[in-house]
Amino acid sequence: MSVEQFADRHIGPDPDAEARMLEAVGYATVDDLMDAAIPETIRWHGQLDLPPAASEAEATAELRALAADNTVAVSMIGLGYHGTHTPAVIRRNVLENPAWYTAYTPYQPEISQGRLEALLNFQTMVADLTGLTTANASMLDEGTAAAEAMTLARRASTNRSPVYVVDADTLPQTIAVITSRAAPLGIQVRVLDLDTEALPADYFGLHLQYPGASGAVRDHQKLVDAAHTGGALVCVAADLLALTLLRPPGEIGADIAAGTTQRFGVPMGFGGPHAGYLAVRAGLERMLPGRLVGLSRDAAGDPAYRLALQTREQHIRREKATSNICTAQVLLAVVAGMYAVYHGPDGLRAIARHTHTTATRLAASLRALDGVHVVHHEFFDTVLTRVPGRAEAVVTAAADHGVNLRLVDADHVGISCDETTTDAHLRQVWRAFADTTDTTGTTGVADLPDAPPTALPATLLRTSDFLTHPVFGAHHSETAMLRYLRRLADLDFALDRGMIPLGSCTMKLNATTEMEPISWPAFADVHPFAPAHQTTGYQRLIAQLEGWLAEVTGYDAVSVQPNAGSQGELAGLLAIRAYHVQRGHGHRDVCLIPSSAHGTNAASAVMAGMRVVVVGCDTDGNVDLTDLDTKIDTHRDALAAIMVTYPSTHGVYEPGIAALCAKVHDAGGQVYVDGANLNALLGYARPGHFGADVSHLNLHKTFCIPHGGGGPGVGPVAVRAHLAPYLPGDPTGDHGTDRPAISAARHGSAGILPIPWAYLRMMGPTGLTRATAVAVLAANYVATRLRAHYPVLYTGNKGLVAHECVLDLRPLTKTTGITVDDVAKRLMDYGFHAPTMSFPVAGTLMVEPTESENLGELDRFCDAMIAIRAEIDQVATGRWPTQDNPLRNAPHTAAMVTADHWPHPYPRSVGAYPDGVDPKNKYWPPVRRIDGAYGDRNLVCSCPSPQAYED
Numbered sequence: 001m002s003v004e005q006f007a008d009r010h011i012g013p014d015p016d017a018e019a020r021m022l023e024a025v026g027y028a029t030v031d032d033l034m035d036a037a038i039p040e041t042i043r044w045h046g047q048l049d050l051p052p053a054a055s056e057a058e059a060t061a062e063l064r065a066l067a068a069d070n071t072v073a074v075s076m077i078g079l080g081y082h083g084t085h086t087p088a089v090i091r092r093n094v095l096e097n098p099a100w101y102t103a104y105t106p107y108q109p110e111i112s113q114g115r116l117e118a119l120l121n122f123q124t125m126v127a128d129l130t131g132l133t134t135a136n137a138s139m140l141d142e143g144t145a146a147a148e149a150m151t152l153a154r155r156a157s158t159n160r161s162p163v164y165v166v167d168a169d170t171l172p173q174t175i176a177v178i179t180s181r182a183a184p185l186g187i188q189v190r191v192l193d194l195d196t197e198a199l200p201a202d203y204f205g206l207h208l209q210y211p212g213a214s215g216a217v218r219d220h221q222k223l224v225d226a227a228h229t230g231g232a233l234v235c236v237a238a239d240l241l242a243l244t245l246l247r248p249p250g251e252i253g254a255d256i257a258a259g260t261t262q263r264f265g266v267p268m269g270f271g272g273p274h275a276g277y278l279a280v281r282a283g284l285e286r287m288l289p290g291r292l293v294g295l296s297r298d299a300a301g302d303p304a305y306r307l308a309l310q311t312r313e314q315h316i317r318r319e320k321a322t323s324n325i326c327t328a329q330v331l332l333a334v335v336a337g338m339y340a341v342y343h344g345p346d347g348l349r350a351i352a353r354h355t356h357t358t359a360t361r362l363a364a365s366l367r368a369l370d371g372v373h374v375v376h377h378e379f380f381d382t383v384l385t386r387v388p389g390r391a392e393a394v395v396t397a398a399a400d401h402g403v404n405l406r407l408v409d410a411d412h413v414g415i416s417c418d419e420t421t422t423d424a425h426l427r428q429v430w431r432a433f434a435d436t437t438d439t440t441g442t443t444g445v446a447d448l449p450d451a452p453p454t455a456l457p458a459t460l461l462r463t464s465d466f467l468t469h470p471v472f473g474a475h476h477s478e479t480a481m482l483r484y485l486r487r488l489a490d491l492d493f494a495l496d497r498g499m500i501p502l503g504s505c506t507m508k509l510n511a512t513t514e515m516e517p518i519s520w521p522a523f524a525d526v527h528p529f530a531p532a533h534q535t536t537g538y539q540r541l542i543a544q545l546e547g548w549l550a551e552v553t554g555y556d557a558v559s560v561q562p563n564a565g566s567q568g569e570l571a572g573l574l575a576i577r578a579y580h581v582q583r584g585h586g587h588r589d590v591c592l593i594p595s596s597a598h599g600t601n602a603a604s605a606v607m608a609g610m611r612v613v614v615v616g617c618d619t620d621g622n623v624d625l626t627d628l629d630t631k632i633d634t635h636r637d638a639l640a641a642i643m644v645t646y647p648s649t650h651g652v653y654e655p656g657i658a659a660l661c662a663k664v665h666d667a668g669g670q671v672y673v674d675g676a677n678l679n680a681l682l683g684y685a686r687p688g689h690f691g692a693d694v695s696h697l698n699l700h701k702t703f704c705i706p707h708g709g710g711g712p713g714v715g716p717v718a719v720r721a722h723l724a725p726y727l728p729g730d731p732t733g734d735h736g737t738d739r740p741a742i743s744a745a746r747h748g749s750a751g752i753l754p755i756p757w758a759y760l761r762m763m764g765p766t767g768l769t770r771a772t773a774v775a776v777l778a779a780n781y782v783a784t785r786l787r788a789h790y791p792v793l794y795t796g797n798k799g800l801v802a803h804e805c806v807l808d809l810r811p812l813t814k815t816t817g818i819t820v821d822d823v824a825k826r827l828m829d830y831g832f833h834a835p836t837m838s839f840p841v842a843g844t845l846m847v848e849p850t851e852s853e854n855l856g857e858l859d860r861f862c863d864a865m866i867a868i869r870a871e872i873d874q875v876a877t878g879r880w881p882t883q884d885n886p887l888r889n890a891p892h893t894a895a896m897v898t899a900d901h902w903p904h905p906y907p908r909s910v911g912a913y914p915d916g917v918d919p920k921n922k923y924w925p926p927v928r929r930i931d932g933a934y935g936d937r938n939l940v941c942s943c944p945s946p947q948a949y950e951d
């Protein structure tokens with residue numbers, strides 16, 4: 001084995017371990033195993049046409065060369081993306097810290113208290129700054145947050161009109177995303193210049209930008225009042241930094257606020273990832289889409305955080321879900337929230353004042369130039385100038401000085417200031433104007449006044465306090481901040497502590513070499529609308545990545561724009577819709593979805609304007625082909641698509657997939673294969689070849705982008721050639737085409753694409769194929785070891801599973817009362833994150849070990865599960881009562897097992913150090929089992945007052 005091979009680092013089991021696992025499963029080689037597991041109908045016997053594996057050093061060098069092809073200019077383009085200083089203590093200890101970035105979505109709240117607290121800080125920050133009562137724990141970006149606000153308004157409005165009014169001074173990419181989302185839902189978007197055009201008679205909602213995209217700060221009060229009179233709801237897309245100085249949306253009566261938190265310490269990253277936000281007034285909190293963190297209490301009555309209300313909304317409500325959002329932007333929300341914690345309210349105000357003062361100084365110096373007109377008198381950070389006929393020349397001259405400005409049109413240039421703007425930048429901007437305009441009367445030097453009068457309207461100055469909670473005042477020194485971040489990280493269980501065997505989520509290695517490039521300035525500090533010649537490195541990286549993803553999936557074209565799997569689903573379904581419409585089949589609107597599907601599938605279908613028809617599954621977990629025939633017959637003329645996951649969410653390779661694709665095609669429908677389980681296929685089967693028309697991939701599953709505690713992700717959409725014309729377009733440049741805007745930025749979360757690029761580059765065709773085989777081997781090894789203790793619910797060919805296996809707890813629950821929840825919580829005592837619970841079948845656990853876990857860790861997990869089975873047996877025999885045993889009382893905290901009072905019928909040591917747990921290497925859950933329902937009845941979704949902890 002050469003130490004140069006990255007694949008040997010990425011793949012956990014070494015050849016010796018692999019041999020032992022094969023022996024346990026009963027196969028001589030991995031090839032034999034894969035031949036037996038994968039149905040020949042889907043098997044692909046070709047060789048992946050990818051460059052051979054590069055070493056870590058080589059891949060890093062290639063990425064450095066790509067980065068060097070990007071030009072990092074001073075960005076004053078604005079339009080929702082601004083320069084910001086990521087505090088180094090946050091960059092190193094959050095963004096670059098695996099304790100934060102390798103964590104999973106906090107569905108197991110007892111072992112996620114650190115990031116839940118960080119997210120509660122984020123929610124509090126957003127709610128305080130917007131002046132609204134409740135904010136959720138991040139949206140995907142400003143455009144999609146605004147689109148979610150639109151659908152929320154529609155649900156909540158008493159006005160039945162289909163019209164949604166959008167102020168023309170809204171970010172153009174936001175208008176594009178809103179418009180793309182509105183069309184399939186029958187919502188009519190009216191973009192109106194509300195300075196000059198009147199509101200229509202009837203509309204259900206109104207979207208305003210504050211400050212406007214042009215920089216103008218307007219008093220929206222009258223518009224808000226007018227909208228409310230007609231029963232419409234108002235969403236204000238607001239800049240949080242401006243809100244430290246300006247009256248917040250909540251104080252002018254806005255119902256909803258939406259936007260981005262990018263400029264709170266999150267690098268631009270050529271468009272993302274950043275945390276969007278969504279906040280609502282009292283009364284709308286139960287309609288908020290996405291994740292909401294709230295306070296509840298644990299079994300000891302102590303306060304504890306967990307996800308509130310509609311946490312897994314899509315899984316529960318499916319086609320009735322309010323939104324398809326699943327993976328969000330948690331890691332970036334944590335960064336933004338910590339930025340507010342580190343700076344505190346005074347620090348944020350100071351940053352805002354700096355930003356504003358630089359803008360007013362620039363405006364004053366430009367006003368002194370003949371031929372330059374400053375359009376708006378009232379602005380926060382953006383100066384809009386009129387330079388008739390010379391805008392392009394000004395922008396070019398500024399670019400020559402290393403500064404990017406916004407070319408609005410032939411006559412207008414926009415300049416946005418931010419935290420990073422210096423006097424030197426202002427002088428370069430001034431010079432670009434002076435050199436291209438009539439300079440008579442100038443001295444040739446910018447006259448930058450020290451403190452010109454404010455350009456904020458006196459009537460809109462903020463008078464209310466914000467961020468008054470002690471957390472925003474306690475961590476301003478770097479030492480305090482460092483310790484706060486460490487303390488929270490220590491509360492949590494992430495991949496840096498142990499295995500997270502979550503079925504369908506593919507929690508595999510996020511290699512450091514893959515991660516490092518994302519904070520290089522040449523990738524991090526690029527504005528998404530920077531001129532193309534400055535971003536050639538990014539463009540090459542993206543083109544290569546899209547090409548490689550097309551190759552491994554067997555599709556013809558790929559777009560990386562969707563910034564989560566759910567968004568890829570929407571993009572793929574919209575492509576199907578557009579294809580049918582184009583062929584005169586616009587009436588095809590039925591989407592068949594098996595009952596086993598991930599909840600996002602149904603929610604996405606509804607968002608794409610489709611009707612969901614559920615297809616049943618047989619007792620083996622496969623799509624019931626007889627029921628499929630029936631449903632196709634019933635809906636033949638209206639059939640738009642089927643959406644299936646492959647391998648299925650039951651963890652088996654369904655042999656019927658090729659037949660299924662043929663049946664749907666024969667009826668004129670398209671086949672959407674949800675690619676979340678691609679980790680079981682790479683190198684062995686390609687959806688684009690076995691009959692599918694379109695898939696989304698989850699780069700945060702198969703391709704090593706870390707889950708970040710619930711995001712970021714990237715959900716590329718991959719299609720066969722006939723759907724390629726309908727792939728996502730450029731949100732700022734493709735108006736009026738068939739290409740929808742799925743995200744606000746053309747390449748979505750481009751800033752993290754170096755991760756999958758590096759993974760593919762370092763694994764090469766052989767490494768990728770071997771990873772798939774080892775992932776399948778690991779799942780079968782676990783299934784083999786655990787089968788005698790827990791039935792494996794579904795198996796395919798020769799009794800084999802694919803890359804995950806479903807353990808059936810229901811028979812044990814029936815006889816002992818011990819539930820899947822009890823087992824999940826008990827695993828915490830053993831030092832594990834639970835497998836996926838009750839998906840796709842209630843009462844089961846779905847285990848996906850991935851190829852990255854070595855045999856020692858796989859055995860530790862199996863041993864724990866076997867020991868837990870023995871504990872269940874103690875309940876079965878009556879030795880331990882159903883209501884008082886180590887499972888029901890799990891997880892055990894240090895406080896609980898060291899308490900002077902111990903009333904339980906088993907020793908403290910059994911609670912704390914169950915079989916095999918090394919006391920020197922013990923992870924202590926910080927809270928006991930959390931009562932979720934209590935928190936839902938008593939909803940608290942911002943930082944609780946310190947007194948809340950007293951009683």
Ligand SMILES: *Cc1c(COP(=O)(O)O)cnc(C)c1O
Pocket residue numbers: 325326327504505564565566567598600601645649674676677698713715
């Ligand atoms: C994870 C997953 C999704 C949703 O992807 P997100 O990135 O979380 O939006 C869809 N389908 C399946 C089968 C999944 O496992």
